[in-house]
Amino acid sequence: MKKIIRITTVPISLKILLKGQPKFMSSYYEVLGISSGGQELLDVSTDEGIRVLPVEMTRTISPLKDLKSLYILYRILKKEKPFIVHTHTPKAGIIGMLASKLVGVPNRLHTVAGLPLMEATGNKRRLLDFVEKMTYKCATKVYPNSNELYHFILKNNYAKSDKLKVLGNGSSNGINTSFFDPNVVSETDRQKLKSTLNISDEDFVYVFVGRLVGDKGINELVKAFTQISEKNVKLLLVGPLESDLDKLETQVLKTIESNDKIISTGYQKDVRTYLSISDALVFPSYREGFPNVVLQAGAMGLPSIVTNINGCNEIIVKDINGTIISVKNMQMLYDAMMKFYLDKNYFLKLKSNARQMITSRYEQNVIWNAILSEYKNFEKNV
Template sequence: MSLGGLLQGQLKFMSQYYDVVGISGKGGDRLDRVSREEGIKVIPVEMTRKITPIQDLKAVVQLYKIFRKEKPFIVHSHTPKAGTLSMIAAKLARVPNRLHTIAGLPLLEATGGKRKLLDIVEKLTYRCATMIYPNSFGLKDIIIEHGYTIPAKLKVIANGSSNGINTARFDPNLYSEADNLKLKEKLKIDKNEFVFVYVGRLVKDKGINELISAFGKLSLENENCKLILVGVFEKDLDPLLPKTESEINTNPNIIFAGWQNDVRPYFAISDVLVFPSYREGFPNVVMQAGAMGLPSIVTDINGCNEIVSENVNGTIIPVKNPEALYTSMKKFMMNKDYSNQLSMSARTIICENYDRQKVWDALKKEYSEL
């Protein structure tokens, strides 16, 4: 139920073998675009991300009616809210195969009464499903540890990831040296400067406070470096510290690129991805960067510590540790041989383990065995 972005290309592939119907929130003309690009039938259902009992009940009823009419052999859901609503509706409609992919557990950050409620909802979702697909092995272990469901109901497809990476699209060879120099000139980056890049939301939960603290210290010691921030702030949901925002705005070595529809050119001009997130499912950004030949500095969290192997295609540091982040960034910057060595392994690892065709083939095999 997360169609145009998370599952891009997967639905078109599956439609060669199955009659695929996509269900998602309305989102303007987004569903129509998904229908055209993926070549599938789409049905809008109004769903909210927050807990809204009346709207949620309406959505369950609407989904139930759709499932009774369409009579699917499989209902496969993605994202927490859509998963809960669709698994309940599919069970009520007696759909034989009710599959739910888990791409992260944001509820683990909740506390008190809210956490207890979310735990109940999570267990209900899993109980209504016939099979649960965590998109990483670490996530599978966490689900078992918290007792959300029995191990027999859990399976990781391929090596993890919900959709894999289009390694033909994320390929550094698509960008010439002239292309890269042109973008560097536009961003006022000297061709000899060492470039770190971060791609994602600019929020506390992604470790941006620690990143800016570490880079601020590094850039004071050595001005021959740049940090590109590709993403947007979410000041209402998860604001940064005032001093972090101030550093972003005033440090001449930090480049705020904002939202970009295509992040590949920014990977192409960078040397290392820095991704100090507090929690993830199976982060696409780390796979995308790897496919573009970038080593990564990541935190020791679920997903990241499966994609990155220490001193092979990146390095792994503790969560919420700006000093460790600074030390790691400095090592990459001061030791070009080390950085280049890891860069050589980065693309190979992604192509061998997370190419999207391998994920799709594994999922198709799973469907065929139901």
């Protein structure tokens, strides 16, 4: 059985963003997962039934640590002799593709799921541009997980079109619409959570799921929400604070703590019940690849307010299953939130389309089989 190595910078990407995919692929190949160490990497081994190896990688620019990671990964690849190395996330991409190139791995694949460099400027942007080009140069195939990313890569001359391919309608992993289904959450569980969070049946609940950082638009979201004077509205923030990388504004942090209409739950392993007690997803991110949370919310029957960025503007079709606003535009965000709340006919129309728009385009098995087909094609070319 041929060997495939999947590499991410941190294990949460293997555990959550690619959930189920390694197990599916292990029916056809020997699959080895590599990421930074810790309990989550061990969880991947248990959940997916694959072998894993730790290679510490940082998410920040750290030349000495990166060289050490490169050396360790080079030695692993030399020993394992994989048929395919498939990387995800920027740091794993450059280290994984460079090590694979040095070893001579025949099929070096990199999935692009969002580019942090989009928000960078000056010397940092130039450095990240160089790293991105180097990653794609070392890869034999690059998979942007949205059409917008595909065109961004071409526009910035990171790679030629013959090296790029978008699989299906986009997404790195698709979505299991049997798992993310509003019918799987019982009314008892919904009412129990609402009671715990002090949410009434009369409340209109906006929900955000993800890291609570500036790049996700949390500063604008909190400011826009505080302008809503209606009584029966709540904002549910489901996700961890990451103050080390992209800290929120001080006043915004104070507002989250003090405003009794804003409920911050921290990280939640299973977000389905939280989505099931919400009315609409608000996702004002500055940049994305192909955001899973917008797929998840839609599959749970929620219309979405998203920014006009990669992925979001492909999952959401304006005035069909949600609406699209400009990035960093607090006024547009406020207006969209108010329209959802005040215009019931408009809101119910979007809600009625939400789940079908996901199930018809992004079912998980379609994406998995598209990736498997790519792998099989490489076997034919041997």
